[in-house]
Amino acid sequence: MRNIFVDTERIRDLNSGLGQTCLHVGQELVRQQPAGTSLTFLVPPGQTGVFGEPSGTLHYREASWRYKLRSPGWFDVWHNLHQDGAYWPAQRPDRLILTINDLNFLERTDYSEAKKQRKLAAVQRRIDRAQVLTTISDYTETVVREHLNVPAGVPLQTVYIGVSELPVPPVEPPAALINLNKPFFLYLGVLHPKKNLHVLLAIAQAFPDYMLVLAGRNDNPYARHLSEQVSQLGVDNVLQTGPVDELTKSWLYAHCEAFLFPSLSEGFGLPVVEAMSVGKPVFLSRLTSLPEIGGREAVYFDSFEPADVVETLRAGMRDYYDDPLKAQRLQWQARRFRWHNTAKQYWQLYSGE
Template identity: 25%
Template sequence: MKKVLIDLTQLPLQRTGVGIYAVNYVRRLQSMAGNRQLYFLVQDDDSELLAETRAIPAVVVLPLKAALFRRIAFRVLLEQLLIPAYALARGIDAVHSLHYSFPLLSFGRFKRIVTVCDMSFFLFPELHVPVKRKFFQFFIRHLPRADGLLFISASTKKDFHRYFPSSRVPEEIIPLGTDPARLASPPDPALLNGLRQRFAIDQYILYVGTIEPRKNILGLVKAFESIAARHPAVKLVIAGKLGWDYDTLLHYVQASPLRERIVLTGYINEAEKHALLKGALLFTYVSFYEGFGLPVLEGMAAGVATITSNLSSMPEVAGDGALQVDPHQPARIAEAIDGLLADPQARAALAARGLEQSRHFTWENMTSTSLAFYDQVVTPSAIVA
């Protein structure tokens, strides 16, 4: 029986990309783990992941004191000393780190598998907080020393090899997924109506994601301003937590003559996101760069006409199921929004194509591919149980 330790301690409580990936991976492991003995490291303040991991058969859950291990110094201590010591003591076959950083030493006794979510720390270093940038650049530089790499898109794998062309680490692509039944289902009417009243919205264009420069929200706002007069009943809803370097955007919105039609909701949970997606006229996600672009997939799976970027991984996710534009040209974003708002039939046709495209991406496929990769790395000739 293979023993795999999965480190979930890097995940913030407010779920965004990697957190959503982790939660859905754990949920699928409840029925797909097979004959593997799984060990999970979880922060003790993360009630959702504690409950989800404990639902897996033959599992060992190790809660850690969040008051300590959410601090960077203790994170390094955990990854570089405590995890290797535990893995050696328990005969762990592989340690899976879900977010770049990983144990640099294994003494040849256990395999180190790392999920690579994007390469923005190298491609766009100026779009990250300096301390965070230096921390993750350090570990990304050491990824060629790992024993297995999981990339969430072909685009991210290509970007990695652009910087590390000599890497010979075994690797696999694990496209992320959606929960199609949940996203396609009608929203909770009370919840959606409550959100409409709370934010004073009826007809609206939606963005969901962290508020940070890489997401190109300022370009989206400028595009909206240029077409707003032709669609006076429509608002722009920007839903997501504040990330970093957001002052320019907030000041711009505050000074905009359309500030009453630009709504910033703050962080929203999964139920609220589902409701807002189902109530939207359009979903827009015109980021400059993504490792995958999970919101694009979620927008399509919710049956909402979606506009996204023609850069990095987003064409890979969108296919012909979303309208792709150059994010560096707000005029092109505006044309796409204007055209779809003015043509309900085109909007419905795009939504239908998006729904079909989203069916190619499932959490079950991602999970089965990940588990097969564990076996391949631990025992190169292994066949999945």
């Protein structure tokens, strides 16, 4: 029996991209689990059973400070699904796999150079313990090789994360959106400075007959700063929804005019793939991993000056409606990224292939 341990503790925050990754990777690993293997998942307290009832080949360990200090048991394979994992094996497994999602802290202007170097050093220590490294985009692999030392003989490969089929959206808008009675442009994700959302306020000004919907966690100073800017501009067509559930998210994707994602730093960009999967036009920055994910079918902001942002949206929407096959090609681009493929590649790594 080959014993595999996977750290999915971050499902504690399903409103984050990492939480969604842990959830869907875990689900797909169980679906594809081959005979002769045993899976153990690290999960938050109270989440035992999240991937199926415990059995002789499916086990759970609940995260705790005791488990952080001393992880009992021995495993053939230990997989940390992100580089900041706090849980490490007390006994060295035959194969420790570390997935590096991003090094986005290198782009943060609010971090000193000393802090960036400390964080790089912490990631390097984890790399030095691993026998296999994966990243979630070719861009992230390039950044890792540029800023960190990958030991000779340690493989480093890209394993793309995926997108699940969205649930069928409700016919009527969810209760939280009952007053959304205009066509709207959508951003979905945490409201954070690196997402560069303030540049979208020019769109709210230029398109008063449309709403700008910013959906995601907004309990932070940047979200409050956005609200203050909206008040100063005197516009009334910007809606911060806060976190949304899966049905609400599906409704938003299905009914938006376009998806806007001017982020400054992304290791992947899961909401972009979700929007493309339903054939919606996506407008992205040209930075970090986003051109790799959006491909030729996305529209890119070449400048964040207000007039340029507005003109990029106008031109992109004209092209979208003038091209009857555009929505279909966007869906084809999204199909490159599937959780089934993610888990398949991980199982190959677990078996030593």
